[in-house]
Amino acid sequence: MRYLIVSDIHANWEALQAVLDATAGQYDQILCCGDLVGYGADPNAVTDWARKNVHVIVRGNHDRASVGMEDLEWFNPVAKAAALWTQRELRPDNAAFIRNLPKGPCAVAGFQMVHGSPLDEDEYLVGAADAVAAFSYISARVTFFGHTHLQGGFIWNHSRIETVGKTGPQAARQLLDIDPDCLYLVNPGSVGQPRDGDARAAYVIYDPADQFLFYHRQPYDIAAAQGRIRQAGLPEPLAFRLAAGR
Numbered sequence: 001m002r003y004l005i006v007s008d009i010h011a012n013w014e015a016l017q018a019v020l021d022a023t024a025g026q027y028d029q030i031l032c033c034g035d036l037v038g039y040g041a042d043p044n045a046v047t048d049w050a051r052k053n054v055h056v057i058v059r060g061n062h063d064r065a066s067v068g069m070e071d072l073e074w075f076n077p078v079a080k081a082a083a084l085w086t087q088r089e090l091r092p093d094n095a096a097f098i099r100n101l102p103k104g105p106c107a108v109a110g111f112q113m114v115h116g117s118p119l120d121e122d123e124y125l126v127g128a129a130d131a132v133a134a135f136s137y138i139s140a141r142v143t144f145f146g147h148t149h150l151q152g153g154f155i156w157n158h159s160r161i162e163t164v165g166k167t168g169p170q171a172a173r174q175l176l177d178i179d180p181d182c183l184y185l186v187n188p189g190s191v192g193q194p195r196d197g198d199a200r201a202a203y204v205i206y207d208p209a210d211q212f213l214f215y216h217r218q219p220y221d222i223a224a225a226q227g228r229i230r231q232a233g234l235p236e237p238l239a240f241r242l243a244a245g246r
């Protein structure tokens with residue numbers, strides 16, 4: 001079984017379409033580490049697609065915020081404005097679907113998926129110290145996570161932590177060899193709002209039987225996504241940051 005693993009789509013329909021076009025025929029199932037909506041201008045199109053096509057979706061903090069399950073006091077003004085806009089925009093059936101998304105971790109065929117970290121769906125796994133703490137309570141060989149919008153991850157290699165960086169700017173993909181003696185925390189990166197300095201949409205193709213995992217980056221029509229954000233009246237920084245990949 002081959003999986004297309006995505007995260008943090010954030011209602012960016014143009015980025016999602018580019019990923020789906022680039023990966024057609026390369027996977028059997030799609031999995032998502034959360035944040036379908038929030039920030040971008042197409043929450044209904046993305047949720048309609050997810051309902052039909054994604055096998056497992058772990059809920060993200062922006063999914064909760066977009067259906068009134070989160071105290072927006074902790075959101076910055078731009079994120080709060082986007083969450084309130086998304087609450088108004090989402091059709092009731094899509095809001096109900098998002099409200100019922102499971103909290104991670106979700107087990108899938110020998111690996112697992114979370115939004116933030118295995119213990120706390122809202123925790124940001126950014127550095128090696130965060131990863132050490134997370135590895136201490138996971139047993140699945142591979143855990144996929146999102147939330148930081150940073151492609152890469154961490155390897156627990158005989159009590160040593162190694163950091164996996166994002167795919168280089170000149171490369172379209174990067175192989176991660178899966179060693180059965182190691183544990184892996186893998187962030188596919190963000191489809192709809194990358195923050196690792198690379199504006200291209202990010203995703204992973206994973207085949208647990210063959211033990212191969214590829215990180216990918218895919219260019220998309222950023223100007224079109226920015227146009228949709230401006231047309232919707234969402235805050236300008238949400239359009240600007242897409243081009244910067246920040």
Ligand code: ZN
Nearest residue numbers: 008035062147
């Ligand atoms: Zn997110």
